[in-house]
Amino acid sequence: MDDVIYNLTIGDPVNLFWVGLGTMLGILVGAIPGLTGAMLIALTLPLTYAMQPTEAMVLLVSMYVGSISGGLITATLLRMPGTPASVITTLDGYPMARDGKPGRALGLGIMSSFVGGLISWGFLILLAKPISHISTELGDFDYFALVLVALVLIASVSGKSLAAGIFSGLFGILVTIPGESPATGVTRATLGIEQLNGGFDLLPVLIGLFAVSQVIHEVAQKGGAVEQVSKVKPEGILLGAKDWVAHLVNMVRSSVIGTWVGILPGIGANVGSVMAYSAAKSMSKEPEAFGTGSEEGVVASEAANNATIGGALIPLVAMGIPGSVIDAILLGALILHGLQPGVLLFQNNPDVVYTIIFTMLIANIAMFGMMVLSAKWISRLATIPRHYLLPVVIVFCVVGSYALNNRMFDVWVMLAFGVVGFIMERNKIPLAPFVIGFVLAPIAEEKLGAGLQASSGSYLELVQRPVALTFVLISIVLVVWPIYKSLIKSRSIRDDGDGQAEQKEKS
C-alpha cells in the first residue's frame, strides 16, 4: 500500500504526469457540454494498450475525477451544464456569479468537490468490502421507494409557489414518457417520429432548459446595460476556516448521500446531486434562498456529485460490478489489460486495486490545485461582454448536443427546450422540480416495472420489505407536510390581506 502511494507520487514521475494530464483533460471535457467523461475515457482506452495496466488505470481514473469536477465551471459562470452531473449547480451557482460573486461560487464548488471526493474516498478505502454487498441486498421495490422519496421532495424544492413547482415536476415526468418504456422496452407516444424512439436525451434537454433559455433571455435584453458583472474581485476563491466550518455539516451529509447513490448501480452522479440538494434544502434554515444563489445549494450539489465517484468505485473494486457508465468502461479496461475483475481482483492484483484507490485521492488533490490556481482566470469569463460570449456559448450548445449521439434531432430538442425554459422562467415556474422529475421518473418506472413483473403484479412487497416500507412512509410524510404547511401559510397570508407584507418583514 505504501509502495503504491510512493509510486504514484514522488517515486514515479511518469505516474504523476498521467495524473496531471488525465485530470486536466477531464476538467476540460467536463466543462464543455456534449463532451462527457465517458466519451473521453472510451476514446482514450485504445491508446492505453501500450501502457502498463497500472499506468492506464492512473490515467483513466484521473480523467474520471476531472470530468465530474470540470462541469461546475461552465455551470456556475455560464449556466451551461458541462455534464448532467453539474446541472443542479447551475440553480444556485449561476445566480451567485451574476450577483458579482463568481469567485466565491467557484471557490465553494471547488472546495465541496474536493471534500466530497475525500469523504467518498474514505468510504472506499475503509468500507469497500463490507458495504459493497448493500447494493445486491436491495430489491426493485426498495429502489423504487428510495427514488420515490427523492421524487416527492419536488414539493420541497418548489420555491414560492407550490402549484408551479408541482406542475413543473409533473411536466418533467411527462417529458420522459415518449420513447422506450424503461420497464418493458416497448416504444410509446412517439407520434410516429422514428427519431423519438429513444425519447428525449438528458443532455440536450438540460442544455436547452438552462443554457439556451438563458442565451435567449440575454440576447433579447437590449441596450448594453445588462446584468454584466463589472468588477470581479478575484478574492473568495480560497475560502477561510469560517466557511469550512459553516458548511461542514452540509458537506458531510451531501457527501454521504452522494457516496450512497454512487454505490447503487444504474443511478448516476446527477441523481446524487439532485438528492443531496433536496435534502440540503429541506434541512436548511433558509430554504427560500435555494435557487436564488444559495451557498448551501452549490455545496450540496458539488459535494454529492464528486462523492459518487468513490461510491461507484466501491462495487467495482470489491465485486467487479460497475456502479456507473464510466466504471463499466474502466472494467473493460481491466479486461483489456488481462486482469480479471471480480471479487478476486483484490487478492490477485492488489497493486491495481490500490492504484485505482489512490489515484482517486491524488487526482482529487490535483483537481483541487488546478482549479484553485486557475479559478481566478476562469472567473473572468463572467465579465466578457455579451457579444463575445453569447455566440460562443450558443455554438457550444449546438455542437455539444449534436456530438452526443451524432444527430441533428438532439439539437432541435435542445432549441425547443430552450424556448420551453424561456417561457417557464417568464411565468416564474421553477426549473429545479422539472429536472428532478425528468431525471428520476425513468428510474422509478423501471424499478417499479421490474418489481411488478417479478411479483406478477402484486404491490404487496412495497409494504412487506422493511427498507421499502420505511421509504414509503418517509415519502408520505414528505407529501403531507408541505401541503399542510402551505395551507397554514396561505391562510395567514389571506389574513394579512397582502402577500407582500410578509416579504418586507424578511428583508
Add this chain to the structure above:
Amino acid sequence: MPNDSTSKLTTHMLIRDGVWLAVLIAMIWYSMDSGSNDSNSAYPNRPITLIVPFGPGGESDTFARMIQRTIAENQFLDQEVVVKNVGGAGATIGSGQARKADPDGYTMLILHEALITAQVSGKVSYGPESFEPIAASGKTNMVIAVAEDSPYQTLQELMQAAKETPNELVFAANLGAPVHYAGLILEKELPGAHFVYTQKGGGASRFEAVIGGHVDVSAFSLGEYVSFKDGGLRAIAISSEVRHPEAMEIPTAKEQGFNFVHANMHFWWFPKETEQSKIDFMADVIRKCMATPQVHSQLATRLSEPFIETGQPMKDVLKDRIGKIQSVDASSPDVLPNIPLWVSVATVVSFVYWLLSKNRAADSSGTIKKTEENDGMSGRYLQTAGVFVGVTSLYLLALEYLPIDFRILTSIYMFDVAVLCYGLSRKQFKRLILDSYVPDMVILFPLVVFFVFQSFFSIQLP
C-alpha cells in the same frame, strides 16, 4: 476590445496577430497532413463511416474500434474508418440512420442480433431484409447461471421446475433484447416450461439480481460469467456445441438434452442495394482483420472466438437466427399501471391548478397594473427573443439540409448573434466591425471547434 491606453492596445494587437499566425500555421500543417486523397478513383477513395448504434465503451463499440485499429495498423484499407456512435432506443436510432444512408459503400453498420429482435418485438418495422449483410464475426457463447446457493444443480432440474410451476421462476432479462430471446428460445425446448421475465438491463444488473436472490436465473455471455463467477454465480449450462476449452467444468446444454446452441456475434451491414463488389471487398477486409494475431489475442481475453463467416454460409447463419427468434413469443403479461395516462392527467390537473392560483394571486395584488407599464419594453424583448430563435432555426436547417461547410455557416450565424447582442443601428454595426474582436472571433472560433471535435474526438460535425 477597445481600450483607452495605447500600450494595452498594442499588447492586444500583438496577441491577436499571434493567435492568427498560430491558427494559420496549424491549418496549413493540418491540410498538408490530410490532403491528396481524392486522386484515386478506386473504392474506397474517402473515409468510411462505421455506425456503432451504442454509446462509447460498450461491447459493440470496443469490438468496432478494435477492427478499426487493426485496419489502420495493417493498412488493409487506403482510407480511414471513422467510428460514429449513434446510441439510443435499443440500437434502433443508429440502425435507422444506417438504413437511410446512401448505398455507396461509405456507410457501414455493426450490429448483433438486436437488429432482428427489435423488429420481432415490434420496436421498428425494418430488420435484416433492409440491409446487405457483409460478414458475421466474433462469436461469444452464452451461459445459463443461477446463484451459488440455488437449489437447481443442472439445467434439467431448472427446466423441470419451470414446467411444474410455470410462471413462477423469474428470469432476469433485457426485455426485447437478445438475452430475453435466449431465455425464450431455451424454454421452448421443454414444452410447458415458462419463466417470468423481468426488466434488468445489462450484465452487471442481472448478476446483482441473481446473487441478491431477487431473481432465479439469467443468461450471461461467457466473458461476463467468468468475471462474475467468484461473486456467487454458478453456471449450469453453456450454449456451445462442445465444452469450452477455457471453462471445461460447464456442461453444454446439448449434453443435458436441450438443443440450445446459441452464440452472440457481431454482424456487419451495408444499406440495401450496395454493390456486390463493395460488399465482397469489405468482407475480405474484415476477414483479414479477424486473422491477425492482435485480434486473436484481444478476443481471447474476453473468451470470444475469432469466428468469421461471409457470403452464403453467413446468410445461412443469419437465416437460422431469424427463424429461431421469430418462433418465440416475447409478449409478457401487462402488469404495469398505465403510467402515460396517469402522468398526462396529473400534469393537466396541476397546470389548471397553477393557472387558477396564479390568477388568484394576480387578483389580490396589483400586478396587472405593472404589466401594462412594461408592455412596450416587453414587446420589444419578446420580439428580439423571437428573432434569435428564428435565426437559430435557420442556422440549424442550413446545417441539416444545405451542403455548406459547418465552419462557414457557423461563422455567419455567430456574427448574426453578435450583431443581435450589440445592437442593430448602423453606428453600432460599424463599431462592431472595425473596433472589436468579433470578426476575428467568428472566423477563428468555428475553425477551432471544428478541429477539436473532428480531429481529436473524431466526431463528424454536420
